[in-house]
Amino acid sequence: MICNTAIPLPMRARLPTRPLLPALGLTLAATLACAPPADDAGADAGPADEPDQGGESSYTQVADGVYQYNAGSHNAFFVDTDGGVVAFDPISTDAAAGLAGAIRSAAPDKPLAAIVYSHSDADHATGAPVLRDAFGDNVPIIAQEKAFPIIVAGGDSDLPPPDLTFADNLTLRFGGRAIELHYLGPSHTDNLLVALVPDAGVLFAVDFVSNDRVGYRDLPGWHFDDLYVALDRLMEIPFETVVFGHGAVGDRGTIERQLAYYADLRDAVQEAVDRGLSEEEAMEQVRLDDYAHWGQYEAWFPMNVGAVYRWLAAS
Ligand SMILES: [Zn+2]
Numbered sequence: 306m307i308c309n310t311a312i313p314l315p316m317r318a319r320l321p322t323r324p325l326l327p328a329l330g331l332t333l334a335a336t337l338a339c340a341p342p343a344d345d346a347g348a349d350a351g352p353a354d355e356p357d358q359g360g361e362s363s364y365t366q367v368a369d370g371v372y373q374y375n376a377g378s379h380n381a382f383f384v385d386t387d388g389g390v391v392a393f394d395p396i397s398t399d400a401a402a403g404l405a406g407a408i409r410s411a412a413p414d415k416p417l418a419a420i421v422y423s424h425s426d427a428d429h430a431t432g433a434p435v436l437r438d439a440f441g442d443n444v445p446i447i448a449q450e451k452a453f454p455i456i457v458a459g460g461d462s463d464l465p466p467p468d469l470t471f472a473d474n475l476t477l478r479f480g481g482r483a484i485e486l487h488y489l490g491p492s493h494t495d496n497l498l499v500a501l502v503p504d505a506g507v508l509f510a511v512d513f514v515s516n517d518r519v520g521y522r523d524l525p526g527w528h529f530d531d532l533y534v535a536l537d538r539l540m541e542i543p544f545e546t547v548v549f550g551h552g553a554v555g556d557r558g559t560i561e562r563q564l565a566y567y568a569d570l571r572d573a574v575q576e577a578v579d580r581g582l583s584e585e586e587a588m589e590q591v592r593l594d595d596y597a598h599w600g601q602y603e604a605w606f607p608m609n610v611g612a613v614y615r616w617l618a619a620s
Pocket residue numbers: 353354424426429493512
């Protein structure tokens with residue numbers, strides 16, 4: 306359940322150090338989810354996944370004024386509103402230059418109203434200074450609050466920390482368009498958010514779900530207990546279309562298949578643990594034939610098994 310109670314922004318959000326928001330006409334309404342995030346003290350982001358962001362870049366419109374920008378193996382996301390464009394995940398300095406061009410092409414003469422990081426991992430969050438060079442130094446950066454200390458500790462000038470953070474939910478309103486940012490609790494990293502454009506039914510979701518592909522390698526930075534809670538919360542969001550951080554656009558059925566995969570993976574590995582198999586034996590013997598046609602199954606599925614084995618064996 307995601308139930309919201311509207312509260313004044315200053316009570317929840319880290320305010321920008323500069324008077325950015327009034328200058329851009331940004332109005333924000335922070336909302337507080339009734340379910341507190343699980344305790345994840347000491348958690349940190351996993352290593353950056355899929356460092357390859359080279360190759361061609363392109364963008365496609367997935368709904369009215371809602372765009373996927375692709376750069377190699379990574380996708381960014383941007384939303385055009387009467388109050389400017391909101392861009393998610395600059396990806397890298399090179400990709401951000403392409404993203405700036407895509408925004409200029411799709412929404413000529415529009416300002417960039419905000420940059421949002423889906424989470425703190427460098428392979429998605431790097432490159433905001435390139436967008437600021439293109440659109441103005443005052444463009445605010447927004448992220449979930451747990452991303453802030455991780456990014457500050459990283460000390461990367463190409464990955465500046467957010468100016469504005471939130472705990473549970475934040476609704477951005479530019480012009481007449483709302484963009485909802487939802488924190489579902491720890492999943493992949495402790496600070497991953499998903500974004501919903503309610504008037505288009507489009508969701509942007511990165512790394513903890515993908516399109517008919519198994520999880521990334523040995524699931525770095527994953528919080529397993531909380532992952533299953535986050536997946537259930539995700540289905541409570543009223544989206545119809547999903548833009549992923551990697552791979553092709555999907556729909557609710559795509560996410561339902563991801564939920565089924567992670568449930569089947571847990572059950573199959575639990576059975577291996579119960580049979581007394583070692584981690585190595587489980588990685589060799591556990592198979593989920595229903596997903597054998599999925600992307601990266603041969604390369605990454607055994608690593609998924611090993612990661613889940615370590616979680617279950619330690620629980
Ligand atoms: Zn990541």
